[in-house]
Each structure stands twice: as structure tokens, then as C-alpha cells.
């Protein structure tokens with residue numbers, strides 16, 4: 479069973495598929511970390527299952543899918559960008575006949591990372607994908623896709639869950655009552671918080687927030703504690719979070735200056751190397767402590 483905020487969309491798709499009206503190119507759009515990938519996986523599982531009661535979890539297709547190597551399901555892995563080669567791979571995949579005799583599916587995460595050349599190369603596949611072929615695109619930034627791509631897909635916008643829904647999801651997945659501030663930190667993205675939890679990062683994140691609050695309150699300790707700060711996961715996100723928390727009631731001018739200073743550090747960060755990184759971080763923390771005093 480999917481989560482409460484994703485299940486209705488899956489049921490709608492399934493209904494359309496049973497009436498043979500499911501669009502061959504779905505673009506699933508919505509904020510990062512709300513479960514778009516889980517939704518696509520659930521649809522793929524149902525479409526590939528060979529039983530009338532899909533997904534049965536018992537048939538050969540289900541076994542192949544659950545083992546992660548169904549021959550009629552191509553899951554693209556995306557790093558910095560999606561190039562022409564990946565799009566050719568999709569076209570070739572769709573030209574072959576289905577090995578299990580059912581549908582053929584391609585899942586493309588982060589579709590906004592398609593280069594212009596790749597987008598143009600995909601147009602032909604989008605127009606004539608072939609019988610029983612479905613292209614399942616996902617994006618956090620639909621506005622970055624070319625209009626020619628957008629006009630050939632059917633866009634489904636998935637909204638972020640409500641806070642109670644997100645909390646319930648995390649409780650069920652982790653068997654723990656995680657602090658609600660993790661959801662605020664993730665901008666309301668429960669799957670992102672779930673990933674942090676699975677990777678064992680939650681204690682580090684919570685310690686990091688406590689450390690940052692402490693440093694801003696007691697700037698004299700900044701130099702001693704800056705090394706500890708450097709080893710934290712999600713450091714820019716954590717600093718931004720604590721900064722906004724401290725500035726909530728500050729004057730607008732002061733808020734602007736502090737955020738400007740933080741943004742400057744973010745920009746410089748990639749260019750500064752070695753020991754200078756610690757010095758720049760300590761300098762940032764001293765300045766932020768001044769702004770938020």
C-alpha cells in the first residue's frame with residue numbers, strides 16, 4: 479500500500495489503464511522528497527504484473543520486478559545530466575519486443591536534467607512510443623523542461639502531504655517519533671527525512687542543529703567548535719535553518735544583510751580549499767552571531 483497522498487493518483491492511473499486510456503508519456507511533477515519515485519515504482523509494478531489481481535507479488539513478472547531486474551522495465555540512472563545516449567537507449571529499448579509479453583516501461587527521474595539535444599532526440603519517441611510502451615518521467619522542476627516535451631506529455635502534479643500525513647508516514651516507516659523540525663528542515667518532504675533516517679544521519683543532523691544554536695548564542699566558542707561543524711552532513715541547509723529561526727523576529731534590513739552574508743559564503747565555499755575552509759566558516763559564524771544577537 480502506498481502512502482495516503484499518493485494512492486489516489488495510482489488508482490486514477492490504474493482506472494485509466496483498464497479503460498486503455500492511460501497516456502503513454504506521464505510527467506510526474508512535484509516538490510523533491512514527497513514520493514514521486516515510489517509512485518512511479520508502484521505504477522510500474524502494477525502494469526508489469528501478469529495477474530488479474532495486480533500487483534499479485536507471485537507471478538514471474540512480479541518476482542523479476544521485485545528482484546530489480548525485470549527485462550521490460552528500464553530505469554535510467556541520472557547524475558549531472560541526461561544526454562543523447564540515454565535517449566537513444568530508450569528508443570532502442572522501445573523497439574525491442576517485450577520479453578514477458580506485456581507492457582514496456584521506461585522510468586526517467588529528474589527529467590529536467592535532459593540536455594536540449596537529448597530533449598529534441600526524445601520528441602520522436604514521445605510521438606510514437608510503440609504499442610504497450612510507457613514513458614514515466616519525473617521532475618522537481620517542470621518549468622525547466624522544453625515546451626515541446628511538456629506538450630507531448632500528460633502532466634500530473636503531486637502536492638506535498640499535510641504535516642499529519644507526513645508525520646504518520648515517518649512513524650510507520652521508522653517506528654520512531656522523529657522530531658517535527660526534521661520535516662521543516664526538509665521543506666515538508668517526508669521521503670527525504672526517511673532517507674536521512676535510513677542513512678543514519680538523523681542524530682548527526684539533530685546534534686548539528688544544537689551545536690549551531692549554541693555557537694550563535696556563545697560566539698566565544700566558535701573557533702573551538704568549528705572543526706566539529708565541518709564534519710556535519712547538510713551543513714549549508716542546517717546553517718540556513720538555524721539562521722532563519724534566529725532571524726524570525728529581527729528587522730527586515732538585518733534579515734537581508736544576514737542572508738546576503740550567508741549566500742556569499744555559499745558561493746565562496748566551492749572555491750575555498752584546505753584550511754581556509756575552516757577560517758571562512760568561523761568568520762561566517764562570527765558574523766551571523768553578530769546579526770542574530
Ligand SMILES: [Zn+2]
Nearest residue numbers: 527534537540
Ligand atoms: Zn504479479
